[in-house]
Amino acid sequence: MESFRQVLRQLGFIEGRNLGIELRYARNGLQQLPELAAELVRMKVDVLTTFGDLAPKIIAQTTGTIPIVAISDDIVGAGLVASLSRPEANMTGLTLMSPELSAKRLEVLKEMVPGMLRVAALWDPTTGASQVALTERAARSLDLKLKILEVRRQEDVAGDFRAARDDRADAINVFSSPFLASLFREIIVFSAEYKLPAIYQWKEHVEAGGLVSFGPSLAAMFRQTATIVVKILRGARPADLPVEQPIKFELAVNARTAHALGLAIPPSVLVRADDVME
Template sequence: MKMRIKTEVIFAILLTFCFFGLNGCNKKKPRVYRIGIITGTAAYEEIVNSFKNKMKELNYRESENIEYDLHLANNHYEEEQILQKFVSDKVDLIFAFPTDPAIAAKKAASGTNIPVVFTMAGIESNDLIESILKPGGNISGVRFPNTEISAKRLEILKELIPNARRVYLIYDPNYPNAIVALDCLNQSAPELGIELVKETVNNLNDLERVLNQRGQLEDIGIDAIFILPELLTQSPKGFEMIMKFANEKKLAVCGAMPFTSENGAVFSMAPDRAEMGRESAIIVDKIFNGVPAGEIMVVTPGIRLIINYDSISKLGLTVPEGLLDRADMIIGQ
């Protein structure tokens, strides 16, 4: 009798445990996504960090369900190697920036089902996307607002240095963004009474040579230097050469990327890098949730104006109060 009761009690307990056990056995092992990140600029940290942080907010945690494979490509050859690796590794997504790596990534991923998300990439004068609203293919991302920035920078330069008539443009003609910017400047300059003094360079040696040549002229023929959004003049070495030249000749340098104003340019105006990283992460999340990349609208980031008050002061210039009010960041004082 007692044995029978015991058996029945054990049976009941087992039944209960089975029920609770089954209830808790539905957890699936999470999928681990792999993202290949390729950057063509050494100043990638802010973008990558904000990208990763946003991904974390969106529940993609390293060592849990996401892995990043970050590579810096210093030239086209390296770009190709890295992208080939991503393709052969069958990564789940390629995150590429700025323009050149983005274009290369699109090319490398074509024929595969690997989506590409770009950031800080110019979309004008190239075939990166079909349109902002519907980029098409298997690509989307955050654009570099080249058209909005370029002409405005020239206007600010004019506001800051009303006497500037000859603005020196030294740039790598092979970088697509530079050409687009140049088009905008060409339109805006006559209205502002500015003459654009253009000079193309293909590499750092070229840049050094050209600057030396101009420096040796009795009249250097320029009132300010305008940096176009391309990598050669905004590489650490390239920009150092330009700043050295500008300092020698007491010229104002109008920078593009934030690091330029941090390193002597009177101001810089560029998209918000942190925002670009964040917006890219949101697009990646959508793709991982099944939205085709080509259907996701390209996002335009906010623009940040940074004024280097010290650099301006050194040149003996006065910053208009209104311009200071509009600046997102002022260095010095």
């Protein structure tokens, strides 16, 4: 949010002076999203900004007039917009290309874990099936066996790690979703406990003790989103603003976690890494 506010300030929108930001968090779970969306719509805000695939879908069902700027995992695949170039209706924003990146993370895992044959993937079903489909295709091309494990509640994480162990998984691919991202502490703890190397979406999870991440910069995504919000505040229509994509992807590795898992970071990963944390 600080990255978001910083760009707004740079572009002339200063909180408390000519801008108000109403933050809402689904602290009690995803079932709270419709209530929060309705509350913000009743307040008649000028722009709604949200994250993921499920929250934008719920907000779009709540209002067909207030502009929505979404940071979505797969904005077209989730049916949120008609196309990247012509989003139509009242939504635009950013697509994180999560299906393509979830598949790409398998390649990084295979480099990081010598002799890897089996991978378990943690999947939030509210993001749809596109990450599953592309990652299954990538697994076949890499001659890997892939097991998809659903995470619908925080309590599912422990059972999924036991299932991964029982299936003799060599590593974990954490699919992209705001819900799974919110569970990073639990995932990091179980990854260490079961000695299962895991790859994440955000560098912040590697900073917290995760092994490796590959994806866009979270701060950069919020900065890009802020520029889109400003265009709308200045009169642009969401339907006229093409959906944007990340312009850079980061590879981050935690050397201490690699050592704890008995892994040597391959030179091919070291030379490409944007950040190696000691």
